[in-house]
Amino acid sequence: MKIAVIGTGYVGLVTGTCFAETGNDVICVDINTTIVEKLNAGQITIYEPGLEKLFLRNQKEGRLHFTTSLKAGIEGAQIIFLALPTPPGEDGSADLKYILGVAHDLGGMIDPKGYVVIVDKSTVPVGTADKVKAAILKTDANLSEAFDVVSNPEFLREGVAVDDFMKPDRVVIGTGSEKAKKMMNELFIPFVRQGNPIIFMDEKSAELTKYAANAFLATKISFMNEIAQLCERLGADVDMVRKGMGSDERIGRRFLFPGIGYGGSCFPKDVQALAKSAGEAGYDFKLLEAVMLVNKKQKQHLLPKIKNWFQSDLKGKKIALWGLAYKPNTDDIREAPALDIIEALLEAGAQITAYDPEAMKNVKQLLGDRIQFSDRQYDALIDADALVIATEWSEFRTPDFSKISSLLKNKVIFDGRNLFDLHKMEELGFHYESVGRKTVNP
C-alpha cells in the first residue's frame, strides 16, 4: 500500500519505518527541515533500540522516503497517518492546532474523485475524528465521499517502540466505514500474526481507549508510590509488598514499581487532558486529580532526604546524577523527574555533574552550562559529595561499587529507582536511601 505519515517524531518515524518493513511504500512528512534533511541523509533523529537497522534497510530498498512537502507526501497515498504533537494547552486540554491545521491543509489537497483514509494516530480527545472530518469538509464540501477519518491510537512505549509496533498487544481501530475498516485490516494483518486482536469499534470509543489505558497505568504508578510512602512511615518494605501484590493474577506484576514519579511525553499530558475532558463533559474525575497530585509530590521525594543528609546546607556541594531520561532506553527528557531534581538542587546551591547514556545532548540543549556533564559514568562521581540515581538504565544496576566508594567523597547514594539490594548496601557500608524501603545507615 502507499502510506503517508505526517509528523516524523517518535511515533511517526517508528510507524513509517515499520510499515515500510512490511513492504509498504511509505513517505514521511515533517515541517522540521533539519529532521527531514538528516533522515534523507540516512541519519536517524531519535534514539530507539532496533530502529536504525530497519530505517536504513528500508531506505536502501526505496520503500521509505522523507519530505517537508505535505502535497508531495500525500500524492497517491491510500492511507494518511497523522502522528502530530498534541501538547497540553494552557488549560490542560490537548491542543489540537497541529492536527486541525494539517486537516485544513489536506482539505485543499485531497482528490475529490479518489478515496483516502485519514488516520488519527496521535493521542486525541473524544470527538477529534469528527473535528478532523469537519475541518476537511469546511475547506471543500464536495469531498464527503473522498475520505474517511479513522481513529487508530498508538500504544507503543518509547525504548521498546519497534517491538511494540511490530508485535502489538492489540490494534485498536475506530471507524464506522466498512471501506476504511477493510483497508486498515489489510494494513495491520502482518503485525498480528501471533493472534493478538485487531479490535474494531466506533471512533469515540477508540479515542477514549487510549486515554483510559494511559490514565490507568499512571494510576497504578501513583498508587504504588503512595504505598511506598506508607511503607517508609510504617517500616514495611515496598519491594516485598509489590511482590506479594503482583503475584495476584487480578493485579499483575507490571507497573507496580515505585519510584520518583512518572514522566515522558504521554502520561502527564494524557492524564491532564482526560481530567479536562471529563470536566468539560460535566464529570468530576476525582481519581485523576489525585493521580496528578501524587505524581507531582513524588517527583520531589528524594529532596528532603538529600537535604536532611546535608543538614539543609547544599551550597557548593557536588552532586553526581546518574540518569536524565524519563525512563531507560530513550533519549526523551520530556517531564523527566531528573529535571525536577536538578532544578531543586541548583536552587539549594548545589553543583551537579550528570551522566546519561543517551539523553545528555537533549539536556545540554535545555540547560546549557547550568550543570556539568560527564561522558563517562564513573567520571561523574569524581569528588562528588553524593550520588543520586534518577533513571533505571541497565548499566546502573550492577555498578562497580568499589569504584563508586573510591571516587565519591562520601559513600552516600540516593536512589529514586530502588536499584540495589539493601543488605548488600549495608555490607558495603553505604548510606543508602531509596523509595519505600528503610534507610541503610552504617
Ligand SMILES: NC(=O)c1ccc[n+]([C@@H]2O[C@H](COP(=O)([O-])OP(=O)(O)OC[C@H]3O[C@@H](n4cnc5c(N)ncnc54)[C@H](O)[C@@H]3O)[C@@H](O)[C@H]2O)c1
Ligand atoms: N512518544 C510516545 O511514546 C507516544 C506513544 C503513543 C502515542 N503518542 C502520541 O503520538 C503523538 C505524537 O507524539 P510524538 O512523541 O511522536 O511527538 P514528537 O514531538 O516526537 O513528533 C511530532 C513531529 O511532528 C512534526 N510536526 C509538527 N507539526 C507538523 C506539521 N504541520 N506537519 C508535519 N509535521 C509536523 C514535528 O516537527 C515533530 O517532528 C502525540 O499525540 C502523542 O501523545 C506518543
